[in-house]
Amino acid sequence: MIAALAGLLLRAVVVLFGTALLTFALLWNSPGDPAQAIAMARFDALLTDDVIDQVRVEAGLDRTFWVAFLDWLGPLLRLDFGHSSVTGRPVWPDLSNAMGYTFPLALAALVIGIGVSLPLAYLATRRPGGWLDRASVAVATLGTAIPAYWLGLLLILIFAVHLAWLPAMGARTPAHGILPAVTLGLGVAASLTRIIRSGILEARARPFLPALRRRGVGSAAIGRDHVAPHAAVPVLTVLGLELAFLLEGLVLVEAIFGRPGLGSFLVTAIMARDFPHVQAVVVLTALIFVTVNLVIDVAYRILDPRIGGRDA
Amino acid sequence: MRSVVMLAVVMVTVAGIGPLFAPYDPTAINIPNRLSPPSSEFPLGTDALGRDILSRILHGARWSLGLAFVVSLISLVIGTAIGLLAALGGGLTDWVTMRTTDSFLAFPELVAAIVIAGLTGGGTWSLIFALAVTGWMRYARVARGIGLSLKTRGYVIQAQLAGMSGLAIARWHYLPSLLPSLTVVWTGMFARAILGISALGFLGFGVQPPNPEWGSMLLDARVHIRSTPLQMIWPGLAVVISVLAINLAGDALRDALAEERDGP
Numbered sequence: 001m002i003a004a005l006a007g008l009l010l011r012a013v014v015v016l017f018g019t020a021l022l023t024f025a026l027l028w029n030s031p032g033d034p035a036q037a038i039a040m041a042r043f044d045a046l047l048t049d050d051v052i053d054q055v056r057v058e059a060g061l062d063r064t065f066w067v068a069f070l071d072w073l074g075p076l077l078r079l080d081f082g083h084s085s086v087t088g089r090p091v092w093p094d095l096s097n098a099m100g101y102t103f104p105l106a107l108a109a110l111v112i113g114i115g116v117s118l119p120l121a122y123l124a125t126r127r128p129g130g131w132l133d134r135a136s137v138a139v140a141t142l143g144t145a146i147p148a149y150w151l152g153l154l155l156i157l158i159f160a161v162h163l164a165w166l167p168a169m170g171a172r173t174p175a176h177g178i179l180p181a182v183t184l185g186l187g188v189a190a191s192l193t194r195i196i197r198s199g200i201l202e203a204r205a206r207p208f209l210p211a212l213r214r215r216g217v218g219s220a221a222i223g224r225d226h227v228a229p230h231a232a233v234p235v236l237t238v239l240g241l242e243l244a245f246l247l248e249g250l251v252l253v254e255a256i257f258g259r260p261g262l263g264s265f266l267v268t269a270i271m272a273r274d275f276p277h278v279q280a281v282v283v284l285t286a287l288i289f290v291t292v293n294l295v296i297d298v299a300y301r302i303l304d305p306r307i308g309g310r311d312a
Numbered sequence: 313m314r315s316v317v318m319l320a321v322v323m324v325t326v327a328g329i330g331p332l333f334a335p336y337d338p339t340a341i342n343i344p345n346r347l348s349p350p351s352s353e354f355p356l357g358t359d360a361l362g363r364d365i366l367s368r369i370l371h372g373a374r375w376s377l378g379l380a381f382v383v384s385l386i387s388l389v390i391g392t393a394i395g396l397l398a399a400l401g402g403g404l405t406d407w408v409t410m411r412t413t414d415s416f417l418a419f420p421e422l423v424a425a426i427v428i429a430g431l432t433g434g435g436t437w438s439l440i441f442a443l444a445v446t447g448w449m450r451y452a453r454v455a456r457g458i459g460l461s462l463k464t465r466g467y468v469i470q471a472q473l474a475g476m477s478g479l480a481i482a483r484w485h486y487l488p489s490l491l492p493s494l495t496v497v498w499t500g501m502f503a504r505a506i507l508g509i510s511a512l513g514f515l516g517f518g519v520q521p522p523n524p525e526w527g528s529m530l531l532d533a534r535v536h537i538r539s540t541p542l543q544m545i546w547p548g549l550a551v552v553i554s555v556l557a558i559n560l561a562g563d564a565l566r567d568a569l570a571e572e573r574d575g576p
Contacts, residue, residue, distance in 0.1 A: 011411070011414065014411055014414075014415075015411065015414045015415050015418045016418070018411065018412065018414075018415030018418075019415050019418055019419060022415065022416075023427075026427070026428060026431060027431060030431040030432060030433075031432060031433055141556070141559065141560070141563075142552075142556065144559065145503075145552050145555040145556040145559055146548075146552050147507050147510060147511060147548070147551055147552075147555075149510075149511065149514045149527075149530060150530065150544075150548035150551065150552070153530065153533075153534060153537065153544050153548070154548070156537060157537060157541050157544075161537060161538055161541065243420075244420040244421065245420075247420040247423055248420045248421070248422035248423055248511075251422070251423060251426060251515075252511055252514065252515070255514070255515055256534070266423070266426070266427070267426070267430075267515060270426070270427060270430035270431060270517075271430070273431075278427060278431075282419070282423075282427060285419060285420065285423060286418050286419055289418055289419060289420065290418050293418075
């Protein structure tokens with residue numbers, strides 16, 4: 001177990017380093033003059049070449065690739081994300097401010113997603129092939145085909161424009177978070193419902209269940225001690241994918257609802273060529289992603305001791 | 313298999329001949345008729361520049377479906393090549409390629425595509441590049457898995473001993489085993505590519521105006537959600553119907569393959 005954990009950790013570190021290097025190389029080699037874009041974003045005017053050169057030196061764009069990469073990586077290991085090349089302010093306060101908008105939204109969406117899909121999948125599998133089962137599969141299939149940005153617009157149309165129950169744009173009050181959270185949450189619920197449903201059905205088909213029943217084990221105890229852990233394994237597998245879906249959805253949902261979270265932070269930074277900001281979001285996303293997948297890998301081994309590794 | 317081939321044919325047909333049925337030029341600006349509701353003249357109404365929405369949806373199929381088709385095929389080729397390289401190379405080659413694959417997977421694909429498309433300047437080519445570069449990993453994993461299991465099969469080893477060329481072995485022994493599973497992955501990635509292209513279009517990093525693309529049409533329509541809400545219904549509906557059709561075909565194919573393998 002210790003050796004396996006060390007292996008997983010080493011792999012996570014290699015993957016993180018690879019992501020950081022790839023991101024940096026991509027930014028470094030992106031077409032167009034970043035110094036000019038930064039100067040434009042900062043001064044909002046056409047500038048002479050020597051001003052742009054000053055910006056280039058100040059933003060550290062005159063260094064060679066490896067020098068610049070190591071200059072960025074060193075402080076990053078101490079969680080120092082550097083300074084914005086547009087505003088000159090430290091990255092971290094602005095980044096954590098954006099996270100303050102994004103994390104509660106992600107959490108709410110996850111709660112809605114699990115809160116809808118778990119009972120729905122459970123009810124659907126009580127009578128496999130029944131109308132409720134078929135209806136929930138149909139709705140979930142449809143749900144996975146609806147893109148977050150369209151669902152968000154539909155919800156704005158119904159609840160903000162027609163009924164005028166909820167605010168649509170901005171993030172001033174908690175009420176502003178309801179529509180974004182529902183938009184994301186329903187997307188999560190759609191894909192989770194299908195996975196949990198087939199997980200439960202597969203677990204129920206296991207040959208040891210009739211044996212347990214014949215030994216007189218109650219159906220509640222079978223559900224809790226035998227069906228649930230078996231159904232949890234495939235669910236765990238997709239939770240990593242679900243997180244990717246959530247992060248992708250966040251960028252779009254924040255754009256639709258005008259929320260100043262990580263997604264908007266990223267889109268703004270890309271437009272302005274603010275490399276330190278883009279790098280910070282990318283590294284943070286990779287860190288979250290790798291950490292969650294590490295936790296999932298460990299949970300996997302605990303739930304199913306036979307598994308040596310997911311892709312073994 | 314047949315359902316997916318049929319689907320591909322139908323999609324390509326829609327993207328190919330759909331524009332022929334468009335009543336108007338999709339980029340023809342007609343300011344006096346701007347934001348008009350559906351009528352016999354403009355079946356789905358017009359947008360903020362007076363362009364016919366039906367014509368834009370039909371022409372948009374060429375962009376949204378056509379680009380998704382191209383992107384998913386490019387990543388299929390890249391991914392399969394990388395996966396087979398890992399499986400057949402073994403050892404260090406395998407380790408390096410698979411850790412590279414992990415690095416690419418260690419990041420939400422669409423977010424990566426947004427960063428890449430945004431930084432490479434926007435537009436159609438950077439869109440194709442961004443989505444292909446972030447879409448090959450699943451093919452690689454599947455191809456590697458199948459490649460590893462085939463490498464030690466008797467008939468493959470015998471073919472090698474009999475002096476069959478590497479290319480012939482790939483064609484006659486690897487391809488038939490790879491094709492079904494890769495086709496299933498492909499349907500999923502085709503659907504994802506449609507969603508990705510329209511998402512990037514919606515954020516402004518995708519197909520650039522005035523070209524009609526469903527995602528960028530949604531971006532245009534969003535501003536007019538109060539005055540002409542119907543304008544944002546049509547492009548979204550087009551995306552949902554396409555993705556749904558592809559997903560259902562993929563599900564049917566997967567079930568058919570599972571039945572073939574395990575018996576009915």
